[in-house]
Amino acid sequence: MTDETTLRSLLENVANGNVSPDAAVDKLKHLAYEPVGEFAKIDNHRALRTGFPEVIWSPGKTPDQIAQIMEVMRLRNPVVMATRIEGAVYAALQSRVRGLRYYESARICAITPPEIEPRYPGTIGIISAGTADLPVAEEAAVTAELSGFHVQRLWDVGVAGIHRLLNNRHVLTSASVLIVVAGMEGALPSVVAGLADCPVIAVPTSIGYGASFGGLAPLLTMLNSCAAGVGVVNIDNGFGAAILAGQILRTAEKLRLASSDS
Template sequence: MSQPEALRSLLESVAAGNVSPTVALDKLKHFTYEPVGEFARIDHHRQLRTGFPEVIWGQGKTPDQIVQIMAAMRQRNPVVMATRIEPDVAEQLEEKVEGLRYYPMAKIAAIAPARIEPQYPGTIGILSAGTADLPVAEEAAITAELSSFRVLRLWDVGVAGIHRLLDNRHVIAEASVLIVVAGMEGALPSVVAGLADCPVIAVPTSVGYGASFSGLAPLLTMLNSCAAGIGVVNIDNGFGAAILAGQILRTAGKLQ
């Protein structure tokens, strides 16, 4: 049961007299946040505030810490997601977390239904310039799918072979919002924005030779794009791009 549904159910139970105010007060203690050991405070209220539940940043956490956080979060959310999970950590998590699914390309570990149907209108199109950009692009794609959005993927369509992009313009045309992932010089978002009638979220990656400065060069290219309608997230931040795309689609739904 999701956080809003759990809160509504509790309030209805109080109104019906099935749950006393004292018991309800005890249950509400952890509706805002819940301590986990001495190392975490889970923000259960985040989905009510923002529309998306808290997601675990896996890098820097021990496997045991991630296991404990997931155990607490799965009591309140149908989907629990952890990002930046290396394969060796995933193996340890799979031994201790029932029903865990691991997406190796995206480095995401999640407790989720086998199939998640899109709950929101619109489509998030995700393009990658090169195969080396796929880990970041897949992080965006899996995040969006786990958040109940429809995703269209188009990989390896960088500007070094622009005909590959032009041959697949239907993906651009079908998308309600686009995430464009590129390293090296980072030119692809500018080209896509010149063809698209929807918002473009540019994601620079740390892929490239020395003068790309681990993603700084494509970041600056994207920030300096002459094409209008581009927003830029941080280097390698596929997760942030997916959440931003989701917020755009959810906000569009409010305006209808």
């Protein structure tokens, strides 16, 4: 009961007499939030407010807590996602959560339908500077795909071998939004933004030698980008970059629909 279409259908059925008020109250009583034991309160209303359901941040939670949260969320959401799941945690979850999928590189566990088709127009292009940046880049890619967006990946095209990027200009030109993931000195988003005509979201990673200070150096490089209009998320935050890219595409679609209706 977290999407507008389902809620509207329920209210119409009440108005038509097909669903009793008591049955509707039973369906709606956990709409705002729903407790799980004494350790969690699921924000069931988030998808109605923001367009995206709540996602489980796994570090700091036990496998049993994660499993209980996922089982409650699956009753109201077609896709349930938990981020930053290490292999040992996934192994503990397998016997507790039916139908659980594990995206190992992205460190994401999810309950999903058999097939996930893109629900929104546009393409999110995701570019990584190096192979070591792939966990963060894949977190962004899998999050975007599970949220209903078409994704195009381009890995290991950092500035140390810029010809690798230039030989794949089609990814830049075909994308509606670009997410660029880089560690070390973090220069790649500036290069990409100088070549692309769409929004660029920069993601610094904690990959690099000592003077990169765990991702602080690429973060500062991206914040000081000489290319105008680069947006920057926090260090290693592939999930946040994907949600921001999704919101950009959803807003564009809302504006297009509003324009066609006027």
